[in-house]
Every structure is written in C-alpha cells, then in structure tokens.
Amino acid sequence: MALTIGIDIGGTKVAAGVVDEDGKILESLQRPTPADNPELVAGTVAEVVKDLASRHEVEAVGVGAAGFVDETRSIVRFAPNLAWREEPLQRKVAELVGLPVVVENDANATVWGEYRFGAGRGETHVVCVTVGTGIGGGVVLDGALYRGRWGMGGELGHMQTVPEGKLCGCGNLGCWEQYASGNALVAEARRLATADPGRAATLLAIAGGTPEQIDGAEITDAARDGDPVALEAFDWLAGWLAQGLADLAAVLDPGCFIMGGGVSRAADLWLDRVRERYAEKLTGRGHRPLAAIRTAELGPAAGLVGAADLARMP
C-alpha cells in the first residue's frame, strides 16, 4: 500500500506522520516550529521527513501551513504567525527531501482529512469551520477541495459579521472570528464577569478571582457547573456561529458543516444551540433541506492526514 507523509506546520509545532491510503497514521512525531526564521522551517520539515522516510517507503509529502498558499500549491504568500512573505516552501522542501511535495493551507488540509476519512465521509459539499483562537475555514465542493482563483478561498473567519465591529488581526473590523472563536468566547465571558461579578461568582472562583484570569477551560468548567455568565457566553458564541453558517449556506448550500478546533471539545455546550439558531436564520428555510452540523472526528490530526492524502493527487 502506498504511503505518504503529512506535515502540519503550526505556529508552535511541526507535526508529521506517515499515513496510508485509508488515512491511518502509522508513525508520527513532532518538533517545535522555528517560528522566527522561515529558512529554518523548511529545514525542520525536511528533517522530520528524512527521519520518517528512513523507516517507511513513502511516495510523496503533503505540507499544510497556516497561511495564504498560492494556487500552484507551492508558495506561501503570507503567513501572519510565521513571518513568511512569498515563501517558496514547496521548492525548498522538495530540494531538501528529493520527493514530490505539495503545500496546502492548513485548514484546506483539515477539511480534506475530514471529508475523506472523518465527519465528511459520504458527503459531496462540506464546509469545515475550525474554531480555535480564530476561525480556520476549508471547503470541499462537488467532491473537490476548493481553492479559489488564487488559492485564497475559504478564509471564512474574515467575512464581516458586524459593520464597524471588533478589530480583527487582519486589520479589518467586525470579522466573524472576532465573534465566533475561542478568543471571542473568552473576551465575552471576561466582559460579562466585569460587568456583573456577582452573577459570575462560580466562573470567577474557578478562574482565580479576576475577570482577566478567565480562560476557555474555566468557561467550560463553569458552564458545566451552571454558571449563568459562562452559559450566556456560550449562547452568545452559538448565535454568532449560527449566523456565519447561515451566511455560508446562502452562498455555498453545503450538505454538511464540520465544526473542529479546540472549542469543539466543548461542543456539548453549544452544538445543539447552533443547530437551532441556524435553522431559525437560514434564508429560504422551510423550502430547502437543512445542512447537517457535526463535530470533527479526526481531531488535531485531521490536517496532517489530509495533507498526506492531498500529496497523492497531482
């Protein structure tokens, strides 16, 4: 069976794995990302590839990277967290490892992994929303990964949700990820706890006493303990998630949304509410089927598995 290597380059670590044609990871390893020096990232990727390739017969390498990857799947035009500008990552890695290499946006690799081997199996039109510190987006349409004219498609977190709204890291105001991400959840819970500390007593006690100490894990714990502020923050998050999904359905009409990322580990606190609000907000509701809204199945490995599978496709 043909094996490929999948790589997921994040802001803090490079994860790599040998993956078979069924999406099974045969061996995996991690290294810290040398985030300050783009030259060293290609070298780190090459090292892990050579290490894995010394023990497995691999045919190709797929690299998922957090950034805008061009339509030739070669150049990272811009990566906010990795100091890359017009980085020819594909060529650098290919020269170092002597194997065919493709580079993909990490969220594209993630949706492909879930579509092929996870929560999107059997679907044809899948939108993956990775809800972490921000929002990552990946789209499969008619059974193919959607890249856009210049490889920049699927930047779902940067649709504007609120005119003149909260400042986003991208420089715009009111982007979806400022309302429907882990960071947004924390900001809202801190705001609510500051405005009414008495109501947030449970949450504040768990967090250590002050609103500034509140983080995602504490909000989750407090919500499970019935803290009204934590529950309200999750409800707020669910409303904004649902609105963005409804907007995406107006444009893309997918058969299924897959919700991934760190925040999806607390999906029991918000997924049903997202489904309810989505059904209330969808344009043309009552005259069209409702897309399924599911959590991701592959977890953090989805990007690595998807990148490995994409490496099989010329």
Place this chain on the structure above:
Amino acid sequence: MALTIGIDIGGTKVAAGVVDEDGKILESLQRPTPADNPELVAGTVAEVVKDLASRHEVEAVGVGAAGFVDETRSIVRFAPNLAWREEPLQRKVAELVGLPVVVENDANATVWGEYRFGAGRGETHVVCVTVGTGIGGGVVLDGALYRGRWGMGGELGHMQTVPEGKLCGCGNLGCWEQYASGNALVAEARRLATADPGRAATLLAIAGGTPEQIDGAEITDAARDGDPVALEAFDWLAGWLAQGLADLAAVLDPGCFIMGGGVSRAADLWLDRVRERYAEKLTGRGHRPLAAIRTAELGPAAGLVGAADLARMP
C-alpha cells in the same frame, strides 16, 4: 450548427430566444407571465417554444426561473414572485414540447451567459451580482456552474450584512440586498431627502417635489446633475456593494465579479467607488491579487443566452 432555445421567466414577462453555439440570438419573443397561476406558466413556455421551433431546428430547451431550483435541475422548490411551491416545471414543459429541457435558477443562467459569452470570457472563477430591485447571484467556479448540494447555492443577496438590520422579503433581518440593491438605493435617497429637503433640492425637483416620488431614474439623473443627496446615496450603495464583494472574496476568491442588473446601467456613478472600497476592505489585501470588478456585457439577454447554453449540457 446546433441551436437551442433559452427562456427567461421573470415576474412580469417570459422572454424566449433561439440561440446558436456562439451565444448569438437568432430570433426572440416575449409574452406576459401568467404570474398568478403556475399551471399556465408551463403552458406559456411551451407555446413560445413551439412557436420558435416551428421556424428553427432546435435540439433542447433551457429555462431560467426566478426561484430555488433543485439540484436535479427539474423542480422549482419555491419562487417568491411566481406562486410556485415544489413545481415540477421541467417535466411539465418537457411533456408539452417533446424536447430535452433543463431548468435553472435565473441568476445561475445569467452568470453562465456572461461567463461563456460576456464579461466573464477567459475567466475561471466568476461571481455575478445582479443588482436590480433585489440582488441576484450566480457563481462559476473552476469553469463550472456552482449549484450547491441541493441547488440552492449563490443566494448572495441573503448573506446577513447588518445584524438586526433592515427587514428583508426573505423574512430575515439585515440581508445584503436591503443595503446594496436598487430598492435600497431608493430607500436611502428618500430617507436623506426627508431628513434634509434643502440639500436634496435638485433631486426633489426632478422627482416631482416629495421624497416619496423619488425613484431610481431620478436619483441617477440628479447624481449626474451633482445633487449631493443623490451622490451620497450612490456612495452609500457603493460601500455596501464593496463590503459584500469583500465577504464573497474571503469565501470564494474569484478572479472576477460581474455587476449586472438595472442599477449597473448607472455604473459610471458607482463602479470606481466600489473598486476603491473593495480594495480597502479585502482581507489579506496586499498579499493577494485583486479580483476584477466589471459590468455585465449581455444585458437582460444574459439569462436567456445562458439558459440556452446550459441546455446543451446533460
């Protein structure tokens, strides 16, 4: 050369034409739409087809209809303006005319016409925004008409632009078409003229004296005469158009936007401003190419020509 018939069913008229493989209309005719009775619409379509087919050797019929058309290109699930609910239009017309028939959403037919024979020639990723009383949307991705999982894709006018914003005919609040359509332009100009009639003196004089008399043509005329309220209304429209295009670019990354519909006849008053604002609002600007933003070339015939061409494709 193989000929097909294209039909465009609007709320007031049924337009039909015999179209060749180069998108040229050899003969066309129109009938009023029997809007109150869905049964009669199929009959009207059949009549014009038989009429045209009596003088031309045609192979197939493509019907563009204003409504949600299902993914099998057969059934109009819901048409707000034509009293259709789950209307099996494809079967009815095919039985009456004895030719292969496909049914498409009218905005899908329009983008296909512009992509094949108009402002989208040579492009691969095209988003067509028809700015009329509302907003119609059609999308071509990777050279294929994009329909979505259930045929409901491309309802661009119903992305939410303003949370809790203006009431839309779809039942939601704040839809894009409430801010970036001909009706929205008129509403904004009337609002501005009501608030400050002195500043709108030229516009009010052209319209007949009262804000309620202001319509699209008067706003266009007054703007060309330098009326500050009319110019402000167009600037407002341009800002909202640009925002929606930037949101679509975040998701779809198209190579080109085509602006059609009645409002595009006054594009000299807003197109450059839309381009400017789009370049200011696009996420990742500076790190990605800017999509072209052009006016449509085929005018009201685009839907008919596109439907005729789609009829060639099984």
